Amino acid sequence: MSSRFGVFSSSVGTKILIGVTGVALFLYLVIHIAGNLIVFLGPAAFNRYAFVMEYGNPLLPVIEIGLLLIFLLHVYKAVTMFLANQQARPVAYVKKKYAGKPSRKSFASSTMIFSGLWLLFFIIIHVKAFRFSPEYPWPAGGRDLYRQEMENFVSPLTAGFYVLSMVVVGSHLWHGIASAFQSMGADHPKWTPRLLTTGKVIAVLMAGGFIVIALWAHFVGART
Amino acid sequence: MRLKLKIWRQAGPGTAGRLVDYAADHVSPDMSFLEMLDVVNEGLVKQGHDAIAFDSDCREGICGMCGLVVNGIPHGPDRGTTVCQLHMRRFRDGDTIVIEPWRARAFPVVKDLVVDRSALDRIITAGGYVSVNCGGAPDGNAIPIAKEVSETAMDSAACIGCGACVAACKNASAHLFMSAKISHLSLLPQGQIERYRRVVAMIEQADAEGFGSCSNEGECEAVCPKEIPISNIARMTREYFRALWVGGR
Ligand code: SF4
Ligand code: FES
Numbered sequence: 001m002s003s004r005f006g007v008f009s010s011s012v013g014t015k016i017l018i019g020v021t022g023v024a025l026f027l028y029l030v031i032h033i034a035g036n037l038i039v040f041l042g043p044a045a046f047n048r049y050a051f052v053m054e055y056g057n058p059l060l061p062v063i064e065i066g067l068l069l070i071f072l073l074h075v076y077k078a079v080t081m082f083l084a085n086q087q088a089r090p091v092a093y094v095k096k097k098y099a100g101k102p103s104r105k106s107f108a109s110s111t112m113i114f115s116g117l118w119l120l121f122f123i124i125i126h127v128k129a130f131r132f133s134p135e136y137p138w139p140a141g142g143r144d145l146y147r148q149e150m151e152n153f154v155s156p157l158t159a160g161f162y163v164l165s166m167v168v169v170g171s172h173l174w175h176g177i178a179s180a181f182q183s184m185g186a187d188h189p190k191w192t193p194r195l196l197t198t199g200k201v202i203a204v205l206m207a208g209g210f211i212v213i214a215l216w217a218h219f220v221g222a223r224t
Numbered sequence: 225m226r227l228k229l230k231i232w233r234q235a236g237p238g239t240a241g242r243l244v245d246y247a248a249d250h251v252s253p254d255m256s257f258l259e260m261l262d263v264v265n266e267g268l269v270k271q272g273h274d275a276i277a278f279d280s281d282c283r284e285g286i287c288g289m290c291g292l293v294v295n296g297i298p299h300g301p302d303r304g305t306t307v308c309q310l311h312m313r314r315f316r317d318g319d320t321i322v323i324e325p326w327r328a329r330a331f332p333v334v335k336d337l338v339v340d341r342s343a344l345d346r347i348i349t350a351g352g353y354v355s356v357n358c359g360g361a362p363d364g365n366a367i368p369i370a371k372e373v374s375e376t377a378m379d380s381a382a383c384i385g386c387g388a389c390v391a392a393c394k395n396a397s398a399h400l401f402m403s404a405k406i407s408h409l410s411l412l413p414q415g416q417i418e419r420y421r422r423v424v425a426m427i428e429q430a431d432a433e434g435f436g437s438c439s440n441e442g443e444c445e446a447v448c449p450k451e452i453p454i455s456n457i458a459r460m461t462r463e464y465f466r467a468l469w470v471g472g473r
Contacts, residue, residue, distance in 0.1 A: 007424075007464075007468055010427050010428065010431055011397070011399070011427065011430065011431050011435070011436070011437035011438070012399075012427050012437075012438075012460065012461055012464045013464070014437055015437060015438060015461065016461065016464075016465075081437050084436065084437065085394070085395035085396075085397075085436035085437055085439075087329060087434070087436075088328060088329050088330070088395055088396035088397070088434060088435055088436030089327055089328055089329060089394075089395075089396040089436070090329050091241075091327055092327070093293060093296065093324055093327055094230075094232075094243055094322060094324060095293075095295060095296040095322045095324070096293075096296045097295065097296030097297050098443075099297050099298075099392055099443045099446035099447045100297075100303070100446055101446065102442060102445055102446055102453075103441060103442045103443045103445065103446035104440065104441055104442040105441040105442065105443055109439065109440075109441050110394070110441075112439065175440075178440075179439070179440040182440045182454070182457070182458055183438075183440060183461070184461065185458045185459070185460075185461030185462040185464075185465060186458065187455045187458030187459070189455075192455070
């Protein structure tokens with residue numbers, strides 16, 4: 001092996017990196033949705049949560065930069081892999097069909113690059129709206145994130161864009177959760193079939209959860 | 225049975241190919257798919273036309289020489305079956321069948337439906353061997369190995385190197401093929417000496433040949449005539465991790 005670093009540019013090393021960063025991003029998403037659900041407890045609880053996460057947290061810059069790097073690595077590796085894979089079959093089939101079970105191919109698995117790029121676009125807008133926009137102060141400390149969120153979801157266009165993007169998140173996770181483990185070499189006769197199902201259930205719950213929050217903010221929260 | 229065939233004709237490696245229509249009018253349901261093509265070819269030759277080139281050898285599903293994409297599925301619609309073992313009773317009178325070669329940058333078309341699969345041989349040359357002198361057959365009990373392990377190794381060794389996994393994969397990846405060879409050898413005591421060098425060398429070779437990476441869709445497993453599972457690909461990744469840890473060559 002020429003260098004331990006060059007290993008990660010091989011086809012298998014690339015998979016490992018996309019899988020590992022994918023799992024890390026997924027874990028972040030779990031924390032994210034858990035925090036977001038606090039919105040249902042009202043402005044005081046939600047803003048208190050935001051305050052603890054943002055102001056009482058000396059690790060915040062490290063986490064933010066780490067997350068950004070993980071995200072960029074995931075995107076970079078996935079895009080370069082996609083482009084290289086396109087090269088691997090210069091002449092397309094005239095007719096190509098789904099080969100049937102036990103293939104795991106799905107609409108979600110076939111569109112990972114597109115769902116991924118959509119999410120890249122979404123995340124830029126999303127981070128701009130909640131991290132780099134004017135804030136309202138909250139008397140008990142920190143910012144009034146609750147109000148910021150409700151104002152964000154007033155527009156049906158924004159709410160619609162968020163709902164659609166969360167469907168895309170669900171699609172990405174539908175294939176991505178189990179796929180990430182396979183990419184890292186994790187496989188077990190009993191646990192892999194369970195993981196395949198669990199991954200899909202989590203994908204639906206995750207997308208569903210975010211969608212409920214967005215719809216609630218649009219129809220209920222923003223009007224009260 | 226009467227069938228309409230749309231068959232890929234291509235004069236040589238660099239040239240453009242196209243689907244050409246043929247009629248197969250006297251097809252018996254008992255024929256194998258390749259026998260059906262033989263009959264079509266006899267007719268073509270009688271009329272003074274060039275026969276359709278396709279590969280085959282054993283015609284009993286064990287050599288890995290045959291390989292056609294039939295109606296969009298490598299080796300055709302039957303699971304765990306090479307195209308030489310596919311029979312015409314699987315089709316219905318009047319069906320249209322599209323027949324294409326394996327398509328991958330690493331598998332250039334030689335002529336019509338014949339592709340050059342020597343890239344797979346070069347992957348084997350890179351690491352798919354054991355350098356211990358095996359000598360005569362050892363006593364069965366002299367090599368300690370658990371039954372499940374030897375069976376998993378044997379199941380992986382069943383790979384006939386046909387390349388259908390590459391043909392089915394949207395990335396034209398050879399990961400299933402490599403993982404079968406790597407699993408087979410890394411699970412057995414005889415394969416331990418080159419264990420770490422092997423996985424790195426075979427992966428490097430496959431990448432250099434222009435095969436793609438793996439998206440974990442498992443189309444390969446579904447078309448593999450030997451039903452090699454993609455759990456082997458996960459094992460290959462673990463072997464790669466180990467090689468990385470140990471430091472390789
Ligand atoms: S893994 Fe299966 S499909 Fe791939 S070369 Fe081996 S036998 Fe053929
Ligand atoms: S011709 Fe040998 S496997 Fe089909």
